[in-house]
Amino acid sequence: MRVWISQHTQALRAALRKLAAQRASNLLNVLAMGIALALPAGGYTLVMNLQSVAQRFSLEPQMSVFLDPLAKPAEREAIERRLKSAPGVAALRFVSREEALKDLRRTEGLAESLAALNQNPLPDAWVVRLGPIPPEALETLAAELGKLPGVGQVQVDSAWARRLAAMMAIGRLGLAVLAALLAAGLVAVTFNTIRLQILTQREEIEVCKLLGATDAYIRRPFYYLGALQGLAGGLTSLAILAGSLVLLNRGVRTLAQSYGSSFELAFLPLGDALAVAAFAGLLGWLGAYLSVSRYLLEIEPR
Amino acid sequence: MISFSGVSKRYPGGQDALRGVTFTIGDGELVFLTGHSGAGKSTLFRLIPAIERPSAGSVLVNGQNVSAIKRTALPYLRRNLGLIFQDQKLLYDRSVIDNVMLPLAFSGYAPREAARRARAALDKVGMLAREKANPVQLSGGEQQRVAIARAVANRPAILLADEPTANLDAESAAAIVALFLDFQQVGVTVLIASHDAALVERLGRRVLRLEQGRLAADSGAPDGATQ
Numbered sequence: 001m002r003v004w005i006s007q008h009t010q011a012l013r014a015a016l017r018k019l020a021a022q023r024a025s026n027l028l029n030v031l032a033m034g035i036a037l038a039l040p041a042g043g044y045t046l047v048m049n050l051q052s053v054a055q056r057f058s059l060e061p062q063m064s065v066f067l068d069p070l071a072k073p074a075e076r077e078a079i080e081r082r083l084k085s086a087p088g089v090a091a092l093r094f095v096s097r098e099e100a101l102k103d104l105r106r107t108e109g110l111a112e113s114l115a116a117l118n119q120n121p122l123p124d125a126w127v128v129r130l131g132p133i134p135p136e137a138l139e140t141l142a143a144e145l146g147k148l149p150g151v152g153q154v155q156v157d158s159a160w161a162r163r164l165a166a167m168m169a170i171g172r173l174g175l176a177v178l179a180a181l182l183a184a185g186l187v188a189v190t191f192n193t194i195r196l197q198i199l200t201q202r203e204e205i206e207v208c209k210l211l212g213a214t215d216a217y218i219r220r221p222f223y224y225l226g227a228l229q230g231l232a233g234g235l236t237s238l239a240i241l242a243g244s245l246v247l248l249n250r251g252v253r254t255l256a257q258s259y260g261s262s263f264e265l266a267f268l269p270l271g272d273a274l275a276v277a278a279f280a281g282l283l284g285w286l287g288a289y290l291s292v293s294r295y296l297l298e299i300e301p302r
Numbered sequence: 303m304i305s306f307s308g309v310s311k312r313y314p315g316g317q318d319a320l321r322g323v324t325f326t327i328g329d330g331e332l333v334f335l336t337g338h339s340g341a342g343k344s345t346l347f348r349l350i351p352a353i354e355r356p357s358a359g360s361v362l363v364n365g366q367n368v369s370a371i372k373r374t375a376l377p378y379l380r381r382n383l384g385l386i387f388q389d390q391k392l393l394y395d396r397s398v399i400d401n402v403m404l405p406l407a408f409s410g411y412a413p414r415e416a417a418r419r420a421r422a423a424l425d426k427v428g429m430l431a432r433e434k435a436n437p438v439q440l441s442g443g444e445q446q447r448v449a450i451a452r453a454v455a456n457r458p459a460i461l462l463a464d465e466p467t468a469n470l471d472a473e474s475a476a477a478i479v480a481l482f483l484d485f486q487q488v489g490v491t492v493l494i495a496s497h498d499a500a501l502v503e504r505l506g507r508r509v510l511r512l513e514q515g516r517l518a519a520d521s522g523a524p525d526g527a528t529q
Contacts, residue, residue: 006410006413010407203393207391207393207404209376209377210351210385211380211404211405212377212378212379212381212405212408212456214374214377215374215377217377300353301353302353
């Protein structure tokens with residue numbers, strides 16, 4: 001066991017020595033891997049963020065029932081009774097036209113245009129928050145409410161949420177394809193790097209074989225080299241991602257504020273970030289493994 | 303113990319490097335292998351650590367048939383052989399002591415113990431003062447001493463040296479040969495391939511002479527260890 005640990009530390013140290021010895025070319029490699037991985041990792045982060053937004057809406061669909069400005073008080077009461085007894089309604093809130101106007105005035109940039117109007121164009125409305133409800137039931141309810149006397153218009157905002165979910169499914173699929181391609185690219189980059197490394201160390205490998213080094217002993221530093229490069233590439237991609245998010249969030253915050261929201265793009269959860277780095281390390285190892293299996297056997301002392 | 307029986311080696315292309323070579327070297331013997339270049343010395347030398355395999359016959363090293371050895375068993379065979387080459391085969395990207403520690407690391411010695419043994423080996427060949435130097439900074443004779451230290455660091459039972467004095471001046475060569483005599487004194491079996499007839503003759507040890515791949519002369523009986 002002690003020997004095993006000692007041999008692995010030696011291999012790791014040898015790999016680090018090689019990384020340090022060819023700093024420039026290794027840095028370029030790591031940067032290339034980092035950029036390649038940052039693309040799918042960034043896409044994944046965006047999808048994750050959109051999903052968290054979309055989930056909030058699609059799980060609790062909202063419905064706005066706008067009243068006809070000419071609705072009679074009796075009709076209004078009937079509508080209220082119907083809404084209160086409707087299945088799946090989680091919360092009910094009446095927004096009077098004055099209140100709606102006040103809300104709108106608070107929104108940046110709109111106050112002036114509203115001031116130009118000499119009367120309030122907004123109708124009274126019920127904002128209905130629904131519990132988890134199948135989309136068909138929701139549509140039936142909306143249609144039924146739309147037919148009540150005194151109702152101007154019923155707006156269901158689950159349609160866009162469903163479209164968003166569908167678009168995100170496409171996005172995720174595209175990302176998976178992109179990630180697979182770039183992962184293959186990363187394996188290829190490591191494969192070639194390790195191949196060159198093996199060729200430049202040909203003499204050393206021959207001498208080591210003559211002096212009684214096992215194949216495993218000779219292979220080990222190359223595995224570490226590949227895995228370390230991959231890991232460094234993965235960490236670089238996370239750094240690129242974090243940096244990009246900081247920049248993007250400046251714009252996103254301004255945009256979100258204009259909607260009265262404090263939304264901003266979140267970084268990957270720690271577990272996912274670690275998984276990206278570990279996966280990159282694994283890909284590096286794989287590239288090294290393929291390269292070593294292909295080229296190391298060919299080198300025999302002459 | 304090294305034992306060849308009916309060993310032939312034919313390279314692809316039909317050239318016969320060795321033809322029916324048979325001899326036995328007992329434990330603790332010091333034997334010279336001579337012959338013109340192209341006589342098959344190098345080929346014979348390379349069959350013992352199984353760098354190459356014979357086309358016919360068998361090669362036994364300490365009772366193990368190395369002509370049929372498995373690839374996975376090669377490292378363990380080679381750890382028991384101290385190999386010394388005409389071109390030293392030192393690694394120039396590391397210090398003298400790191401070179402000597404190389405085979406010890408392969409055998410699984412912890413770095414501290416490996417360093418201790420490497421220093422002992424360097425001390426034996428008179429190179430301890432240069433342990434931190436890079437081999438490039440050393441003369442040919444000094445490099446050959448480091449190569450010998452590396453070969454004996456694992457305390458192998460058999461030392462094989464291929465033309466160890468070929469590129470050295472007479473004084474350095476004599477010092478190297480003296481080292482081999484010392485190792486034989488402590489029980490190591492030594493086989494030295496050399497075309498330096500004067501040196502071989504002066505020492506009066508057992509000599510195997512190759513001519514065109516055949517064993518042309520064997521000067522001594524296998525009890526040469528008592529010479």
